[in-house]
Amino acid sequence: MGSPVRRLLRARLRTVLIVSGAAVAVLTVGAFALVNGNGSSRSAQAAQTAPPPADPPADPSGDPLAGRPGADPPRASRGKPRTPEPSPAKSPKKKRAKSDSEAAHLAKPEKKRKVVASGSCEASYYWQGQMTASGESFDPDELTAAHKTLPMGSKVRVTNKNNGRSVTVRINDRGPYAGGRCLDLSRAAMKKVGGTGSGVIPVRYEVLSRG
Template sequence: MSSPLERRKHARLRTVLLASGTAFAVVAAGVWIILNGGNGPSDTARAAESAPKATAPLADASQTAPRPATRVAKPRPKKVATKPKHKPKKKSRAPRVVRTGSCQASYYGEGQTTANGEAFDPSEMTAAHKTLRFGTRVRVTNKKNGRTVTVRINDRGPYISGRCLDLSTAAMRAVGGTSSGVIPVRYQVLARH
């Protein structure tokens, strides 16, 4: 099988040979008439009729007129929904206060087992209360200096009149009351999550 370029070359060669053959036949007819002493136009017409007729060159696919370029629509890329890199953080709301009060608070630091079964750790922010459920969070504010700490109830007590909270050593230190031992506090019981 020949390539398109070779087919084009062969088609052009056929066209040139055919045209040159026709031209040669016309010239030969004219020479023959002249040599034979022709009688004018009728002989010329007869010579032209006897000359081989030119035929149209064979149509070649490569010889056809070029087609106008058609635009091919490029497919548009689909938009892909992208996930945000970071989920927006939910605004932390201040915990809801369900009960408030004022009393005296003391602190303790002896190692023992608490009423809920935990080993007491004086460095944690914990406290004892007579009735609040274990795990309840309480915000405690020292009335003298305004310092605040949030503690988790994990024990029962204190059992001394006028006191409502017994803070761990770390919690009492956070509100600045270790030097006096007992301080006036305002407390806020926070809603459970």
């Protein structure tokens, strides 16, 4: 058996060796964990910075969607053409309102009536309420006239020579009996040709129908 000093030294040496071994083991585990952590972070960084996968090779037919997963097959592989896209609906065009000159140009011309007889004379007018020679009551607001010989109901176009204004009247009375006058117009008819101011005007008459 050794001396007590040697036994004490050996005991301390064993303690130091045990503590040193435990420390080495802890350092080894820590270093391994550190190495694994760095590797994972590097892998994540590499994944983030990795370039995107290259597009598949272009199709020889020239269709940019050919060969892509999930894309519609090209028209040639379907066996029938695609339904054409509907054209956008066109808003109805608003019709432009015609001006007065265009409306007058497009209006149907008045049918010319055959003139049976014509001549020139002077015309007067009257407005007193009375019974006409045709048997009807005289109305100064109707387009009527008196003539000496034309049949009742005859239609006569009367034109004021002073201004060119015309009116068509119906004969329903006899007169006038003053010299130089061949027509006695109603007040409304005389107003149409602008002769009420003078009372007697020169006119040209055209007989459109007799009776």
